[in-house]
Amino acid sequence: MKKKCLKIIRRLISIQKEILIAFIIALFSILIIEVWLKDIESPTKLIFTIGNIFLTICYSILASSVFFFINQHLPKEDKIIKANRYVTNRMIHIHYEIQYLQHNLKLKIRFKLEDLKNEIYNCCKEINPNTEIHNIDEFIHSFDNWYNYLEFKMNKLIGLLDDILPFYEGMNSDLFETLLNLKDSIRQIQYDLENSPRNSNNLTFFSTHIENLIESQLKANKIIRIKYKQYLDESIENQKNENQKRENEKNDINKYKNSKKKYNIKKYRL
Known part of the structure; x- marks a missing residue:
């Protein structure tokens, strides 16, 4: 009750x-x-x-x-509960992918950062996009230049988002909106990569899109951490109840088999 x-x-x-x-x-x-x-x-x-x-x-x-x-x-809430595990796991992958990008940019997101825009701009200003990038956080350890790295990273993020966005009916509306903004930022980066002359001295022409991308990711993390906790707790509870139900069914089947076996043995002896 x-x-x-x-x-x-x-x-x-x-x-x-x-x-x-x-x-x-x-x-x-x-x-x-x-x-x-x-x-x-x-x-x-x-x-x-x-x-x-x-x-x-x-x-x-x-x-x-x-x-x-x-x-x-x-x-709607029941759909969110059922899709919670899938959505949360995909969001964890998206979080780590963007975190790897931050590490390679040497960007340190401080708690309640007052000026994210300048922080990102200054990091991008220090990077020559034509230099080789040694990616220590991921399986692919190096790229010839930042253009190739960003193409790889954005394609990976788009793949994760395309994997999760079709399940919009199982999402909180705030999370769905944030993920659409995140995808828009990624598409903008991809568009700039396709149309870039690739002779720039720094990455500042990407800084605004990277800022939007990171802000959307931070907002999505906050939604998952605060609003989705109740869904996660209920989802775990439902899974435990389902596992217990299956265990009880399994025990009932075993009891039936044992009783049937004893009956057959008794009948054979008679």
């Missing part, structure tokens, strides 16, 4: 704030009007009519909110 109550509370907390606020206002307005104001005589017919219209609107909002919660929000 306690688990079911906690589940309902989690569902209520995760609903859109606008809908939740509208529901609370409508509910309290109905209670105040029905319990208190209806016993007070209206000074004018106009106020009485406006009150009835407002009450009708509140009932409509209340009914619509309940309908949305049951028919839209709950099924």
Whole structure:
């Protein structure tokens, strides 16, 4: 019972704030009007009519909110729970890929960095894109130049995003929006790589796109860390229940087989 109550509370907390606020206002307005104001005589017919219209609107909002919660929000949350493990694992891969890029850029993202733009720009300014890059963090240890490395990295990130974005129905809407922004930043880098004369002295012409990419990744990490924790906990709990159910079914089958075996032995002896 306690688990079911906690589940309902989690569902209520995760609903859109606008809908939740509208529901609370409508509910309290109905209670105040029905319990208190209806016993007070209206000074004018106009106020009485406006009150009835407002009450009708509140009932409509209340009914619509309940309908949305049951028919839209709950099924959406269940899809997020089911897709949670897959989405979270892919997000971990995306996180590490961008972290490798940061290491190679020698970019240190400090907690609550005040000026990410200048930090990235200064790092890109120190890098000659035509020099060989020794990639110590990944399986491919070196590239002839930064253009080849960025092509490799962006293709890898696009592959991971294309693997996860089709499951948008199993995502939090904020996460889906952030991943689209992340993909847009990657596509911009790929476009610049295709159209770059490749004779620049530094990587500053990529700095804005890299900034957008890292900001989107940081935002996605925050969503996974904060908003997805409740989904992860519930997903783990559901998996444990499913494993226990399978174990019980397996034990029941073994008991049936043993009882059948004993019956056959007894019958044979007779």
